[in-house]
Amino acid sequence: MDKVISxxxxxxxxxxxxxxxxxxxxxxxxxxxxxxxxxxxxxLGVRLLNRTTRKLNLTDVGSAYYEKVDxxxxxxxxTELSISQLNSEPKGKLKIMAQPSFxxxxxxxxxxxxxxxxxxxxxxxELSNRTPDLVEDGIDLAFYVGELADSSFVARKIASARRVVxxxxxxxxxxxxxxxxxxxxxxxxxxxxxxxxxxxxxxISNNEKIKVKISGDIQCNDGDxxxxxxxxxxGIAQLPTYMVGLDIQAGRLNALLEExxxxxxxxxxxxxxxxxxxxxxxxxxxxMYELYQPEAYWNEWT
Amino acid sequence: MDKVISxxxxxxxxxxxxxxxxxxxxxxxxxxxxxxxxxxxxxLGVRLLNRTTRKLNLTDVGSAYYEKVDxxxxxxxxTELSISQLNSEPKGKLKIMAQPSFxxxxxxxxxxxxxxxxxxxxxxxELSNRTPDLVEDGIDLAFYVGELADSSFVARKIASARRVVxxxxxxxxxxxxxxxxxxxxxxxxxxxxxxxxxxxxxxISNNEKIKVKISGDIQCNDGDxxxxxxxxxxGIAQLPTYMVGLDIQAGRLNALLEExxxxxxxxxxxxxxxxxxxxxxxxxxxxMYELYQPEAYWNEWT
DNA sequence: ATATATTGTTTCTATATAAGAAACAATAGA
DNA sequence: TCTATTGTTTCTTATATAGAAACAATATAT
Numbered sequence: 001m002d003k004v005i006s007x008x009x010x011x012x013x014x015x016x017x018x019x020x021x022x023x024x025x026x027x028x029x030x031x032x033x034x035x036x037x038x039x040x041x042x043x044l045g046v047r048l049l050n051r052t053t054r055k056l057n058l059t060d061v062g063s064a065y066y067e068k069v070d071x072x073x074x075x076x077x078x079t080e081l082s083i084s085q086l087n088s089e090p091k092g093k094l095k096i097m098a099q100p101s102f103x104x105x106x107x108x109x110x111x112x113x114x115x116x117x118x119x120x121x122x123x124x125x126e127l128s129n130r131t132p133d134l135v136e137d138g139i140d141l142a143f144y145v146g147e148l149a150d151s152s153f154v155a156r157k158i159a160s161a162r163r164v165v166x167x168x169x170x171x172x173x174x175x176x177x178x179x180x181x182x183x184x185x186x187x188x189x190x191x192x193x194x195x196x197x198x199x200x201x202x203x204i205s206n207n208e209k210i211k212v213k214i215s216g217d218i219q220c221n222d223g224d225x226x227x228x229x230x231x232x233x234x235g236i237a238q239l240p241t242y243m244v245g246l247d248i249q250a251g252r253l254n255a256l257l258e259e260x261x262x263x264x265x266x267x268x269x270x271x272x273x274x275x276x277x278x279x280x281x282x283x284x285x286x287x288m289y290e291l292y293q294p295e296a297y298w299n300e301w302t
Numbered sequence: 303m304d305k306v307i308s309x310x311x312x313x314x315x316x317x318x319x320x321x322x323x324x325x326x327x328x329x330x331x332x333x334x335x336x337x338x339x340x341x342x343x344x345x346l347g348v349r350l351l352n353r354t355t356r357k358l359n360l361t362d363v364g365s366a367y368y369e370k371v372d373x374x375x376x377x378x379x380x381t382e383l384s385i386s387q388l389n390s391e392p393k394g395k396l397k398i399m400a401q402p403s404f405x406x407x408x409x410x411x412x413x414x415x416x417x418x419x420x421x422x423x424x425x426x427x428e429l430s431n432r433t434p435d436l437v438e439d440g441i442d443l444a445f446y447v448g449e450l451a452d453s454s455f456v457a458r459k460i461a462s463a464r465r466v467v468x469x470x471x472x473x474x475x476x477x478x479x480x481x482x483x484x485x486x487x488x489x490x491x492x493x494x495x496x497x498x499x500x501x502x503x504x505x506i507s508n509n510e511k512i513k514v515k516i517s518g519d520i521q522c523n524d525g526d527x528x529x530x531x532x533x534x535x536x537g538i539a540q541l542p543t544y545m546v547g548l549d550i551q552a553g554r555l556n557a558l559l560e561e562x563x564x565x566x567x568x569x570x571x572x573x574x575x576x577x578x579x580x581x582x583x584x585x586x587x588x589x590m591y592e593l594y595q596p597e598a599y600w601n602e603w604t
Numbered sequence: 605a606t607a608t609a610t611t612g613t614t615t616c617t618a619t620a621t622a623a624g625a626a627a628c629a630a631t632a633g634a
Numbered sequence: 635t636c637t638a639t640t641g642t643t644t645c646t647t648a649t650a651t652a653g654a655a656a657c658a659a660t661a662t663a664t
Contacts, residue, residue, distance in 0.1 A: 001622080003378075004305045019641055029624045034642055044382060046389045047578035052454055053630040053640045055437040060394045061385055061580060068381040075377065076305075079370040080346060083363055087348045092362045135357040152354055152659075276349035278363060303650075321612055331653045336613060355611045355659045454630075 001039045004076060007069050009036035010048065014066045017056050040065075090280040091120035097134075097142040101223040101243055102267075103127040106298070107143065114287050121280050129194065129221045134272050140281050142270040143288075145240065146194055153270050156285060159292035160264040161240040162299045165201070166253040171233040178236070181212040181260055188235035189214035190226050201238055203260035210260065238262055242298030264299075267292070303341045306378060309371050311338035312350060316368045319358050342367075392582040393422035399436075399444040403525040403545055404569075405429040408600070409445065416589050423582050431523045433497065436574050442583050444572040445590075447542065448496055455572050458587060461594035462566040463542040464601040467503070468555040473535040480538070483514040483562055490537035491516035492528050503540055505562035512562065540564055544600030566601075569594070 012022035013033060023033040041048055048062035058066060086092065098107050103125060111123055132142035134153055145161055165184075167175075178184050181203050191199060191214070203210045216235050220226055227244055230237040231252050237244075247253040269285045271277065314324035315335060325335040343350055350364035360368060388394065400409050405427060413425055434444035436455055447463055467486075469477075480486050483505050493501060493516070505512045518537050522528055529546055532539040533554050539546075549555040571587045573579065 002304050002306075020639075030641070031624060031643080032622080041578060044385050044389075045578060046385055047575050047580070050437045050440075050574045051641065052437045054632060055435075057437050057440050059574075059580070060442075061388050064388060065381065065385050068377075068385075072374065072377050072381065075370075075374050079367065079374065083346050083348055083367050083370075086363050086366060087346075133357075135352045135354045135359050138352075138359045140362075272352045272361075273349050276343060276347060278349070278361070280362075322610075332612070333614080333653060353612065356661060
């Protein structure tokens with residue numbers, strides 16, 4: 001028998017001075033009203049109300065209890081309301097994790113807009129190349145560019161990232177410019193290795209998939225390190241346009257094999273649970289999704 | 303599902319950082335621990351804990367709720383404890399009702415002893431010849447000398463009251479002294495009428511019951527009024543020895559028909575309910591019972 | 605690398621409990 | 635005296651509860 005309901009019934013009975021009235025107000029049978037008060041009396045080992053069939057009277061302990069019961073019920077109602085509101089209005093600290101390059105290039109920019117819209121939200125950003133473990137790290141939301149390993153988290157694709165093969169003019173002068181994917185065999189291709197080493201680059205040309213095995217002497221799990229290495233002429237890199245767009249425009253890097261389109265990488269928002277998603281998380285995911293609709297700005301880089 | 307239990311489970315899970323540990327501490331199955339937290343999450347419409355099979359982490363709302371939950375649980379425990387103690391230790395106001403004569407002659411004397419023993423108890427005494435209605439009048443305990451009408455209250459016999467037929471020397475000089483019950487026919491017998499008029503006096507002599515019809519011009523529901531009337535020589539009265547003992551010793555009244563013993567009147571303690579009787583009521587009933595054991599002092603009046 | 609143990613959740617089933625209708629005893633008021 | 639209403643009890647049924655077992659996931663030990 002739910003103690004809180006019993007307390008509510010007792011409170012109503014004491015307030016109305018009648019079991020029947022209380023039962024009607026609470027839309028329960030008077031039988032239940034009687035049982036709930038008895039339940040409390042059993043729990044407390046105390047007689048709360050002296051009653052005959054026609055008259056009611058709080059006992060000494062009964063009125064002492066009544067004074068406290070209303071406070072407790074009010075406290076319960078109040079916290080439940082505040083907790084529910086906390087979830088339905090965006091507020092509180094939003095803990096976000098992302099890869100350093102995505103964070104540096106795009107997340108901070110998006111956040112500054114979002115936070116202006118929802119001033120009650122603050123953020124804590126952790127940038128790391130680790131695969132995010134939301135529960136372990138106490139993270140509300142992670143963004144991940146690339147294919148995901150299976151996990152118990154919910155992942156929603158919010159955008160895709162075009163990639164481009166590129167190298168510095170200096171490197172190309174030294175080593176020549178590859179004209180077809182096959183030419184890459186002869187080049188030092190720097191490998192992005194988020195989890196396991198991927199030594200193949202895939203392209204699509206005229207609806208055909210071309211898979212090329214590549215090799216090189218640099219392998220790194222950090223995209224920006226590869227970008228800088230490429231600018232410094234260390235080799236050829238296949239990187240998202242959102243990272244190297246400006247470098248190519250500025251001439252620090254040259255786009256290569258432009259007729260051969262690398263497969264786009266998905267950009268995921270990863271979060272804990274579909275049900276009971278708090279408003280701050282829900283609205284930020286939605287905000288990010290809308291921001292990159294219908295196509296992320298970084299994909300039109302030329 | 304009991305919300306308070308769910309709150310306790312959630313609190314334990316949050317404290318221990320584990321469903322299994324919490325379940326073991328609370329001696330419930332981990333299945334139930336899981337369900338209780340889910341119950342709260344459903345009530346609040348909020349995710350309280352992010353969890354995988356191995357790790358636990360309070361959500362933002364979860365920790366906000368956790369902070370309040372412990373306060374609420376503490377408030378519930380504290381009031382329940384104080385209420386139970388209130389009932390198990392004699393304290394508070396004891397509202398007593400009694401007939402004026404019993405109250406004046408004996409109750410106040412007994413109370414002064416009782417209150418010295420239990421200094422946390424105070425009393426409020428209402429003396430009235432009405433039949434007590436405990437619920438209506440908000441009375442904890444009533445004493446009643448005489449046979450009771452049926453009622454929904456609990457009555458415990460704590461003593462018995464010898465009675466004696468008596469009259470003032472002046473009256474007897476004027477009207478003669480009755481030697482047998484039958485002689486009473488010729489006398490002005492004053493009638494005690496608590497509820498309905500009793501116009502018969504009963505005696506026991508040599509294990510035989512003798513019933514005598516009596517009559518008189520004074521009829522009253524107040525014993526002390528009859529006593530005073532008797533002293534003033536208005537007629538013959540049949541009154542408890544606890545009332546007229548001193549008057550007889552002082553010669554203001556003479557005892558009559560001493561070989562004919564009137565049936566003793568029971569003295570009842572009347573209270574509301576057997577179960578959950580508060581300590582102040584319980585101890586006072588017990589105190590009064592012991593006080594008049596094995597025989598009330600007023601019955602040895604000679 | 606594999607096995608083992610432990611995690612939180614889900615499923616399943618026996619049991620306990622909740623709820624209210626109806627019967628009940630008591631009683632205030634017509 | 636009758637009627638209506640009170641709080642309680644009894645009865646029945648529909649639901650909820652509890653935990654064992656199965657389960658999927660994953661630390662830790664071997």
